[in-house]
Amino acid sequence: MVSIPAPLPPQPQHATHDVINQASPLAPYDASEDAALLEGLRREGAGWAEEGIRRLGLRAGSAEAQEWSEQADRHEPVLRTHDRYGHRIDEVEFHPSWHHLMRSAVAAGLAGSPWADDRPGAHVVRSAGGLVWGHTEAGHGCPTSMTYAAVPALRTQPELAKVYEPLLTSREYEPGLRVPTEKRGLLAGMGMTEKQGGSDVRTNTTAATPTAEPGVYTLRGHKWFTSAPMCDVFLVLAQAPGGLSCFLVPRVLPDGSRNTFRIQRLKDKLGNRSNASSEPEFDGTVAWLVGPEGRGVKTIIEMVNCTRLDCVMMSAALMRKTLVEAGHHARHRSAFGARLIDQPLMRNVLADLALESEAATTLTLRLAGAADRAVRGDAGEQAFRRIATAVGKYWVTKRGPAFTAEALECLGGNGYVEDSGMPRHYREAPLLSIWEGSGNVNALDVLRALAREPGAAEALFAELALARGADARLDAAVTALKDGLAETDQLGARRLVERMALALQASLLVRHAPSAVADAFCASRLGGDWGYAFGTLPGTAGLDAILERALPGGN
Secondary structure, rough: OOOOOOOOOOOOOOOOOOOOOOOOOOOOOOOOOHHHHHHHHHHOOHHHHHHHHHHHHHHHHHHHHHHHHHHHHHOOEEEEEEOOOOEEEEEEEHHHHHHHHHHHHHHHOOOHHHHHOOOOOOOHHHHEEEEHHHHOOOOOHHEEEEEEEEHHHHHOHHHHHEEEEHOOOOOOOOOOOOOOOHHOOOOOOEEEOOOOOOOHHHHHEEEEOOOOOOEEEEEEEEEEEOOOOOEEEEEEEEEEEEEEEEEEEEEOOOOOEOOOOOEEEOOOOOOOOOOEEEEEEEEEEHHHHHHHHOOOOHHHHHHHHHHHHHHHHHHHHHHHHHHHHHHHHHHEEEOEEEHHHHOOOHHHHHHHHHHHHHHHHHHHHHHHHHHHHHHHHOOHHHHHHHHHHHHHHHHHHHHHHHHHHHHHHHOOHHHHHHOOOOOHHHHOHHHHHHHOOHHHHHHHHHHHHHOOOHHHHHHHHHHHHHHOOOOOHHHHHHHHHHHHHHOOOHHHHHHHHHHHHHHHHHHHHHHHOOHHHHHHHOOOOOOOOOOOOOOOOOOOHHHHHHHHHHHHOOO
């Protein structure tokens, strides 16, 4: 007879271990809690908007907005070329979170609204808002940036500007393809580059043929990188009989019919995945001339100034966001008996990142101030903006990838997994040094400004002179910069622009930042007391003061 063993007594149900020594969720937090940003906002004449920027900061750091960001990136746009019956529709479907982000950004004035605001500092407010809202998700910043940049280009054709500018400057987001003038607000895109030329737009082959109606043309050709194809109107470069020209292309024509805008495919990109970047084909596409024939590049130059500033702003926002994430993790994670943020090596890394972030933010707001005063007629600021925006675009966007990699490393393995958000930021960073001209294009643009526009160099050195005598290392850097200016050729262009950028950032920090920040920046970036990676600040740097300024309270 087989005996049946007695049942075992019930066992307590325990997890294998409790979850400890992990950071709590960062959200909700205040993305505007940034001394460098708020001080720069006031300094550049836009302190009147501080309350609004603070409200936007709380919204950007909310759990809801952070969830929108993750969802918009994870659920990528989908191209629908035809409907179920075979009709060509060329539409792109976005996740609802994309629309939530877009609606918030447009309502906050991050698209074209500053052009309709006569208050001094309106363009600074937009850049400050971008620095704060940039804590969400970067992809949707592309259509808002292009919409902002389209307005000054469109103004070269007043009769078109009269129709479209009130809608491009609206704070209403209304997705969907309809007759533009029947909507409450519009978004603008741009179609500049083609596969055979890239940045060399003069080699474009898209042809523009005049029609019997004055100012109206038909286009035939193929664009290589046209982001946000669901925008309402596009500024497009094409070869007219008089040379390369700029055109306005609506997706929907005034009679309600679809303009020919065949989306051949969406780009499979490294980052910026929430934003649809496309290859549209034009074939009999109706377009309106913007500016004179043959002056296409001159027409869009103001557009480029605006979008390059946004590249600087978005890089600075990305730096700040990843610094806040790294600081939050370091406050809550312990190793070898102490919190990470109390470990000397980690404090040096975070302080070094904080210096880079503050320098980028301060330069962004100075450039925004120059843009604001330039569009209001200040000739000196126009000259400064001309060279300093190209300098900032080159340098700040170059620093972004290394910065985000170091911030990611602060989280260790936790930062290498997708749900931390850090891989998304890391993939995003390289785009900003490519968009609106790669590093070489911007370095050559600085050389062009030096050779053709003497007032640009004068304006830059006048700005640097405002800090003369405040720091011997900065004075020496400016002197060396002047001495080497005449001998620079293409081979030395990158080095020249780097030196300009560092001197400009140092001069701003010496004048406006606390002494601990300015001294550490000058010692490391100008004085040579620095290694080849972040976290190698000299032992004399005031790490405590730098970190307290950059990561106050509970960030």
